[in-house]
Amino acid sequence: MSRMVEVKDVSKSFDGTLAVNAVNLVLNRGEFLTIVGPSGCGKTTLLRMIAGFEVPSAGEIRINNDRVESIPPYRRSIGMVFQKLALFPHMTAAQNVAYPLKMRRFEPAQIPSLVDKYLQLVQLGDYAGRYPHELSGGQQQRVAIARALSFSPDLLLLDEPLSALDKKLREEMQLEFRRIQQELGVTTINVTHDQREALVMSDRIAVMNEGVVQQDGTPVDMYRNPENRFVANFIGMTSLFEGTVCATGDGVVSVKSGNVLLQARSNDKVLPVNTRVDCAIRAEQIRIVEDASVYDNSVFGTIEHRIFEGDRIVYTVHVEDLGGARLHLFDHDPVSHKEYPANERVRLGWNARDLFAFQAPQSN
Ligand SMILES: Nc1ncnc2c1ncn2[C@@H]1O[C@H](COP(=O)(O)OP(=O)(O)OP(=O)(O)O)[C@@H](O)[C@H]1O
Numbered sequence: 151m152s153r154m155v156e157v158k159d160v161s162k163s164f165d166g167t168l169a170v171n172a173v174n175l176v177l178n179r180g181e182f183l184t185i186v187g188p189s190g191c192g193k194t195t196l197l198r199m200i201a202g203f204e205v206p207s208a209g210e211i212r213i214n215n216d217r218v219e220s221i222p223p224y225r226r227s228i229g230m231v232f233q234k235l236a237l238f239p240h241m242t243a244a245q246n247v248a249y250p251l252k253m254r255r256f257e258p259a260q261i262p263s264l265v266d267k268y269l270q271l272v273q274l275g276d277y278a279g280r281y282p283h284e285l286s287g288g289q290q291q292r293v294a295i296a297r298a299l300s301f302s303p304d305l306l307l308l309d310e311p312l313s314a315l316d317k318k319l320r321e322e323m324q325l326e327f328r329r330i331q332q333e334l335g336v337t338t339i340n341v342t343h344d345q346r347e348a349l350v351m352s353d354r355i356a357v358m359n360e361g362v363v364q365q366d367g368t369p370v371d372m373y374r375n376p377e378n379r380f381v382a383n384f385i386g387m388t389s390l391f392e393g394t395v396c397a398t399g400d401g402v403v404s405v406k407s408g409n410v411l412l413q414a415r416s417n418d419k420v421l422p423v424n425t426r427v428d429c430a431i432r433a434e435q436i437r438i439v440e441d442a443s444v445y446d447n448s449v450f451g452t453i454e455h456r457i458f459e460g461d462r463i464v465y466t467v468h469v470e471d472l473g474g475a476r477l478h479l480f481d482h483d484p485v486s487h488k489e490y491p492a493n494e495r496v497r498l499g500w501n502a503r504d505l506f507a508f509q510a511p512q513s514n
């Protein structure tokens with residue numbers, strides 16, 4: 151596979167504050183990468199450097215093997231959809247899509263058919279004559295996507311283009327986007343703080359926090375094998391509590407947390423006895439059980455609250471024995487299963503392979 155984007159040891163500081171810290175990323179042609187992370191972690195700054203709008207304080211960025219800052223903006227083959235919508239309000243949908251073609255001096259005779267092709271692709275063939283204020287939010291975003299794609303860029307950069315849309319439309323647009331990206335085979339970097347969007351759309355995900363890429367991998371791998379507490383907590387509904395290693399084995403450790411001894415997986419890391427660890431468990435791996443004998447781990451707790459979400463119930467259980475930890479769990483069959491009211495004592499069970507133990511960061 152040929153390499154399309156290479157980000158090497160890239161940092162960016164604004165007035166002494168490090169917004170992006172020594173980031174490395176490689177993207178192959180045709181891949182869809184999502185950069186996901188909380189607000190302020192440096193996603194837009196990284197994207198703007200890749201686009202060539204912002205110069206790194208250190209490191210280098212190559213697109214198709216060329217240093218991006220050496221290519222003048224009008225020659226960069228990059229389509230971009232911004233965090234804040236930037237359609238030209240005084241131009242129709244068709245004029246907006248034609249704009250980059252005119253700027254790049256496409257043959258005028260070619261332009262109408264290209265505009266038509268890309269408006270059709272985003273299913274707005276009948277809306278060519280509408281102005282932005284005559285389109286819904288989702289339709290405006292689709293025009294912005296058509297405009298970013300109309301000149302067949304090598305690289306498409308998307309900065310949270312769906313974040314302003316309501317949940318249902320956003321989820322439809324995620325699938326729509328993915329379809330268009332695969333149909334065109336265009337290399338894409340998408341930025342979002344929505345973990346679901348990252349999991350649904352991407353070939354690869356990079357999770358960022360405080361300017362640093364915490365982990366980079368396929369959606370399935372990120373979900374199954376988070377490398378640290380931040381990634382485990384950011385992807386999925388995860389409960390966290392602290393503990394200390396009291397015995398260590400092959401990929402499995404015994405952890406003492408509160409008054410309980412638990413079996414956990416250490417993700418191939420060697421965690422010596424007495425290591426302070428952060429334990430993480432996903433809501434779908436914990437069961438309310440009568441008989442805990444089939445599970446590696448079991449604790450008693452008190453239902454604190456439950457949230458009915460239609461297709462599932464989310465319980466929060468207070469576990470005094472785990473130092474007062476609160477564990478979240480799902481019941482995916484709220485129709486036929488018993489519902490547990492608040493304050494009921496329950497027994498929880500889960501397996502060692504589903505409890506991650508990460509070395510806790512050193513505190514000074
Ligand atoms: N031009 C600038 N001057 C000074 N500080 C900046 C500038 N641009 C960004 N920052 C700072 O850099 C950090 C990263 O900002 P950035 O916009 O990249 O975050 P983000 O991950 O895109 O956040 P969001 O999800 O809210 O869009 C923030 O602390 C921000 O205040």
Ligand SMILES: [Mg+2]
Pocket residue numbers: 193194195233
């Ligand atoms: Mg941003």
